[in-house]
Amino acid sequence: MKFIRFLKESFQIVIRGSKRYYLWLAFLFILILWGGSGYILQLKQGLLVTNMRDSVSWGFYIGNFTFLVGVAAAAIMLVIPAYIYNWKPLKEVVIFGELLAISAVIMCILFVIVDVGNPLRLWHMVPLIGKLNIPASLLGWDSLVLSLYFLLNVVVVSYLLNTLFYKREINNSKLTPLILLSIPIAIGIHTVTAFLYNGFAGRPYWNSALLAPKFLASAFCSGPAVLIILFQILKKTTTFEIKQEAIWKIAELMAYAMFINLFFFGAEVFKEVYSNTEHLVHLKYLFIGVGENRDIVMYGWLSLIISVIAFLLFLIPATRKNVVTLNIGAILIWMGVYIEKGIALLTPGFTPDTLGQIYIYRPSAIEVKVSVAIFAIGFLIFTMMTKIAIAIIFEDFNIDSLRRKKALPAES
Amino acid sequence: MSVKKTVLSPNKLNRRNFLKAAAVTSSTAALAACGSKEAREEFLQRDFRSLSQDQIAKVLQRLETQYEREYGVKFTVSAKEPIPETFFGYALDISRCIGCRKCVYACVEENNQTLEPQMHWIQVLEMEKEKGVDFLHSNLYYDHEEVPHEGHFYLPVQCQQCKNPPCVKACPVGATWATEDGIVVVDYNWCIGCRSCMAACPYGARHYNWGKIQLEAENINPDTHYLGNRPRYKGAVEKCTFCIQRVREGRYPKCVEVCPVGARKFGNLLDKDSEIRYILENKRVLILKEELNTQPKFYYFYGT
Numbered sequence: 001m002k003f004i005r006f007l008k009e010s011f012q013i014v015i016r017g018s019k020r021y022y023l024w025l026a027f028l029f030i031l032i033l034w035g036g037s038g039y040i041l042q043l044k045q046g047l048l049v050t051n052m053r054d055s056v057s058w059g060f061y062i063g064n065f066t067f068l069v070g071v072a073a074a075a076i077m078l079v080i081p082a083y084i085y086n087w088k089p090l091k092e093v094v095i096f097g098e099l100l101a102i103s104a105v106i107m108c109i110l111f112v113i114v115d116v117g118n119p120l121r122l123w124h125m126v127p128l129i130g131k132l133n134i135p136a137s138l139l140g141w142d143s144l145v146l147s148l149y150f151l152l153n154v155v156v157v158s159y160l161l162n163t164l165f166y167k168r169e170i171n172n173s174k175l176t177p178l179i180l181l182s183i184p185i186a187i188g189i190h191t192v193t194a195f196l197y198n199g200f201a202g203r204p205y206w207n208s209a210l211l212a213p214k215f216l217a218s219a220f221c222s223g224p225a226v227l228i229i230l231f232q233i234l235k236k237t238t239t240f241e242i243k244q245e246a247i248w249k250i251a252e253l254m255a256y257a258m259f260i261n262l263f264f265f266g267a268e269v270f271k272e273v274y275s276n277t278e279h280l281v282h283l284k285y286l287f288i289g290v291g292e293n294r295d296i297v298m299y300g301w302l303s304l305i306i307s308v309i310a311f312l313l314f315l316i317p318a319t320r321k322n323v324v325t326l327n328i329g330a331i332l333i334w335m336g337v338y339i340e341k342g343i344a345l346l347t348p349g350f351t352p353d354t355l356g357q358i359y360i361y362r363p364s365a366i367e368v369k370v371s372v373a374i375f376a377i378g379f380l381i382f383t384m385m386t387k388i389a390i391a392i393i394f395e396d397f398n399i400d401s402l403r404r405k406k407a408l409p410a411e412s
Numbered sequence: 413m414s415v416k417k418t419v420l421s422p423n424k425l426n427r428r429n430f431l432k433a434a435a436v437t438s439s440t441a442a443l444a445a446c447g448s449k450e451a452r453e454e455f456l457q458r459d460f461r462s463l464s465q466d467q468i469a470k471v472l473q474r475l476e477t478q479y480e481r482e483y484g485v486k487f488t489v490s491a492k493e494p495i496p497e498t499f500f501g502y503a504l505d506i507s508r509c510i511g512c513r514k515c516v517y518a519c520v521e522e523n524n525q526t527l528e529p530q531m532h533w534i535q536v537l538e539m540e541k542e543k544g545v546d547f548l549h550s551n552l553y554y555d556h557e558e559v560p561h562e563g564h565f566y567l568p569v570q571c572q573q574c575k576n577p578p579c580v581k582a583c584p585v586g587a588t589w590a591t592e593d594g595i596v597v598v599d600y601n602w603c604i605g606c607r608s609c610m611a612a613c614p615y616g617a618r619h620y621n622w623g624k625i626q627l628e629a630e631n632i633n634p635d636t637h638y639l640g641n642r643p644r645y646k647g648a649v650e651k652c653t654f655c656i657q658r659v660r661e662g663r664y665p666k667c668v669e670v671c672p673v674g675a676r677k678f679g680n681l682l683d684k685d686s687e688i689r690y691i692l693e694n695k696r697v698l699i700l701k702e703e704l705n706t707q708p709k710f711y712y713f714y715g716t
Contacts, residue, residue, distance in 0.1 A: 046646040048623030053529070057610040057620060117620070117647020118604020120455060122583040124604055131586050131602075139584040139608045153651075201578060201704045202614025251713055276549055355537060355569060355616040356547030 006162045010388045028376045035373020038366045041115060047117055049366040055359035056350040060367040063342035065111035068139045072104035073190040074223015079179060093242055095160055095389055097227060100152050103382035105150040109375045138196040150184050164392050166399050191214050205282035205349040214264040220257035222245040222337035224250045230329040249322055253293060255314035262311060282348040297358050299343045307336035417583055423584040450690040458601040479643055490659045491638045494593035500654055505715035508675035510560040511536055511566030511577045515667035521631050522666035528626040531619050532571045533652040541565055567570045571617040571652035572708035579618060591695035594709055595654050597639040605647035614701050
C-alpha cells in the first residue's frame with residue numbers, strides 16, 4: 001500500500017512542472033504522434049515502406065536497437081565502481097544511470113517490435129505461453145536477458161526511490177545481491193546481442209570472436225557519453241547536482257574503453273587487410289566502396305575519425321577537465337558509436353549479400369520517422385522518471401515534507 | 413441470456429482448446445475477443461507441430477474458406493505427411509544449365525509467389541568461366557538477348573535443404589524446421605517476421621513478404637500444401653520446399669519438370685536405384701560453401 005502511495009505522489013510530480021517542462025513534453029508528444037503516423041502506415045502496408053529488402057534484411061531499426069542495448073548495458077559502467085569500490089561521488093549518479101538503462105531497454109524492445117513483420121504474433125516468443133526457441137536461437141536469448149535486465153533495474157530503482165521517499169534505511173543485504181546480479185546481466189545483454197550477429201557463419205563480417213568484446217568496449221564509451229550530456233543538461237535545467245570529479249572519473253574510464261575499442265578495431269582491420277581474402281570485401285565496402293558503390297564510405301571514415309578525436313580529448317587531463325572540450329568529446333563519442341552501430345556494423349555485414357550481390361540500403365523516410373517516435377517515447381519516459389528522482393534526491397520530496405505541507409495524519 | 417453467452421468468449425476458447433486455459437493471459441484474451449471468430453482463431457492458432465489431427469483439419473478448412481473469399485478461386489490446402497522411407501535430394505548439372513530462367517518463373521507460378529515486389533525462390537547467377545564458382549563476381553541481373561552468354565556459365569541457387577540448417581537454429585519461435593523427408597519448411601502462421609533466418613542463411617534462399625501478397629487470379633495454383641505453396645502473409649518468411657505439395661504426392665518438383673535441358677535431377681536418397689543415387693555414386697559432385705558445415709542435400713555436378 002505504501003508503494004501505491006509513493007506512486008500516487010510521484011504522479012503528482014510528473015504532471016506538475018514549469019512552463020519549460022510542459023513545452024518539452026508537448027514537443028515529445030508531437031514527435032511521437034508524427035512518427036506514430038509512420039508506424040500506422042507501416043502496419044497497413046507492411047515493411048514495404050522501409051528500404052529493407054531480401055538482400056539487406058535488417059536496417060535502421062535493428063541498428064538503433066543495437067546501439068541502445070549498449071546504452072542500456074552501460075549502467076553497469078557506473079554501478080561497478082560505485083558499489084564494488086564504494087566510490088562515493090559516483091554512487092549518487094548510479095540511480096540516473098539505471099533510469100537511463102530502463103528507458104534504453106524500453107526503446108530496444110520498441111525497435112524490435114517495429115522491425116517485426118507480425119507484431120501481433122509476438123506472444124509466440126513468450127516462454128510457456130508461446131514457444132521460445134532456446135537454447136538454439138540467439139534472438140530468443142536476447143529477448144530473455146533484456147526482459148530480465150529491464151525487470152531488475154525497475155525493481156532496484158523503485159526500491160531505492162521508494163525507500164528514500166519514506167526516509168527509511170536502505171537494506172543493503174537485500175539490495176546488494178540485486179545490484180551484483182545486474183552486473184553480469186548487463187554484460188549479458190550486450191554479449192548476447194553481439195552473439196546474435198556473431199553466430200552467423202555465413203556472414204564473415206560479423207563472424208569474428210572480437211565482436212562481443214568490441215561491443216562491450218564501445219558500450220562503455222557510448223552509455224556514459226549519453227549520461228555526461230544528460231547530466232550537463234539536468235544541471236542547467238533542474239536542481240540536479242553532481243560532483244565535477246564524478247564526471248571526470250567517468251570521462252577517464254571512457255578514455256580507456258575507447259582505447260580498447262580502437263585497438264580491437266585495428267586488430268580486425270589488420271587481420272582482414274593482411275590476409276586479403278574475399279572476406280575483405282565488407283570492410284572495403286565500408287571504407288573505400290566496391291565498384292561504383294561508395295554510399296557509406298563517408299560514414300565509415302566519419303565514425304573512425306571522430307572516435308579518435310574523442311579518445312584524445314578524453315585521454316588528455318586538461319581537455320577532459322575542461323567543460324567545453326569534455327562536452328564536445330562526449331557528443332563525438334556518442335556520434336561515433338551511433339554511426340558505428342547503426343551503419344558501420346550492420347550495412348557492410350549484409351553488403352555484398354551471401355550470393356555476392358550488392359543492394360544499396362538507405363533508411364526510408366518512414367524508418368526515420370518511426371525511429372524518431374521511439375526515441376521521443378524513450379526521452380519521455382526518462383524525463384518523467386528523472387523528474388521523480390530529482391525531486392526525491394535534491395528537492396526534499398518525501399513523506400515528511402508532504403506531511404508538513406498537507407498536515408496529513410501520520411500513517412500507521 | 414443468449415446475448416450474454418456469445419459475449420463470454422473465454423468459454424468458447426476453453427472449448428476449442430486452442431490454448432491451455434492456464435496459459436491464456438488476460439491480455440491475449442482481450443486482444444482475441446475483438447475481431448471476428450476467424451481472426452480470433454487465426455490469432456490463437458498454435459504452431460503446426462503441436463496441433464492435433466483434428467485441429468489441423470479445422471485450420472485447413474478455415475484457410476480454404478479464407479483463400480476462396482480473398483482470391484476468388486477454390487483452393488485445396490493439404491497437410492499430407494511425409495512418405496515413409498523417403499529423404500529427398502536434388503542434383504543440378506552445371507554443365508547443362510543454360511541460364512534461361514524457365515525454372516525461376518515456373519516456380520513463381522507453381523508456388524504462388526508474390527508479384528510485387530517480385531519474389532524468386534530460384535536465383536540464377538551468371539558466372540565467368542575463368543573464375544569458377546565465385547559469388548563475388550557473379551551477376552544475378554544478367555540481361556542478354558540470348559543465353560548462354562559467351563565465356564559464362566550459370567549457377568541456379570535455391571534453398572539447399574541443409575541437414576544442418578543455420579536458419580532453423582536462428583528462429584526465435586521454432587517456426588521453421590526440417591521435416592522427416594528432409595525438407596526445411598516454414599509455418600507461415602507461426603512466423604513472427606523477425607528475419608533472423610534470413611540473416612543466418614548463407615545462400616540467400618529465404619525471402620520475405622515485404623508487402624501484401626499480390627497474385628493474379630488466372631495464374632494462381634489452387635492445389636496447395638500447408639507447409640508449401642498456399643498463399644502466404646505479409647510479414648512472413650518463405651522459401652523453396654522442393655515443391656512439397658508435389659513431391660509428397662510422388663511427383664517431381666516443378667523446376668525439374670520444366671527445365672528444357674534436363675539439368676535438374678531429384679529423388680529419394682534412401683532409394684538405391686534412384687537417379688539421384690546414381691549421380692552421387694558416378695559423377696563428381698560439389699556443394700556450395702562446404703566450409704560452413706551446412707551439409708546441403710542440394711548437389712551440383714558436371715554431367716558432361
